[in-house]
Amino acid sequence: MQNSSIKVKRNILSFIAILLVSLCSAQWTMAASEKEILGNLSAVRPDLKFEFVGESVLPGFYAVQVEGGPLLYVSADGGHFFDGNLYQITRKQFVDVRELALNDTRRDVFATRGTDDMIVFKPAGQTKAIINVFTDVDCGYCRKLHNEVPQLNAMGIEVRYLAFPRAGLNSDSYDKIATAWCSDTPNETLTAIKNGKRTSTSVCEDNPVADHYSLGGSLGVTGTPAIILMDGTLIPGYKPAAELAEFLGVSAIN
Structure with a gap:
């Protein structure tokens, strides 16, 4: 009975350790993506100011605001982007995601x-x-x-x-x-x-x-x-x- 309890505790601790590693890894990836995205954009257009907004509602894309310009949706590797309006499809209407924010x-x-x-x-x-x-x-x-x-x-x-x-x-x-x-x-x-x-x-x-x-x-x-x-x-x-x-x-x- 005691061995079983110890085993359960070890499993819980292992799970917590894996979870912490995953969270740290996710945070590191996000920071790396932000740096890479802004770096790639600024390398091509150093005359523009880019502000990293954060994760977009579109999986795998981040939102970047061009100062005085459009909102860009940039892939996590910083290799592709598109601009324009992003709409959420609801039961009754199309909702402009940026306008909602x-x-x-x-x-x-x-x-x-x-x-x-x-x-x-x-x-x-x-x-x-x-x-x-x-x-x-x-x-x-x-x-x-x-x-x-x-x-x-x-x-x-x-x-x-x-x-x-x-x-x-x-x-x-x-x-x-x-x-x-x-x-x-x-x-x-x-x-x-x-x-x-x-x-x-x-x-x-x-x-x-x-x-x-x-x-x-x-x-x-x-x-x-x-x-x-x-x-x-x-x-x-x-x-x-x-x-x-x-x-x-x-x-x-x-």
Whole structure:
């Protein structure tokens, strides 16, 4: 009976030892794969910055984010990759895997992010819903959405603007939108610029436009207006105020 108990204990210890070796081996392989993947990519395109995201939902592939570019799915040996959208097949629909992950990221970002560096248009009364809008002053649909901000405010929807000059940080669009953020009256200046009124550009050194632009890129923003809800949902492009209110569950009749 005692010998049997000793044998069981030895078997358990052997199993634990094998398990620990397997885990260490798996961790070493993962680290080696990361180093090899980034090394191979950087050797071919040293001008690009690659960030190792981790294992993808696709077995045998890892996700690598190109800064300011697409998400790559790279084989574990670093020898092959493909880019583009990866979809999960469910019973009812095709689900964009990256968009699903970005929803969580966007939700977490705006749940903790302050509004000190945003231009905010608040309702006069109770705030019933919030939209975070990456905007550009030279975008026609951004102007169209901005013209409906009073209507959105009247329905209790708060509009929080972040800057996203589509032409980039070395452009007239950047200078114009940065002028709004540098103004002593940012709300009025932004409205004036969006309405096409001539305003002398005044770009201050500590403006947040570059940070907003980088944040937008990391959250999947590729164009404007890009509306992000507090639950992380991204609505690309213009939507009429009434349609936004319906989507947010806010009554269009005040």
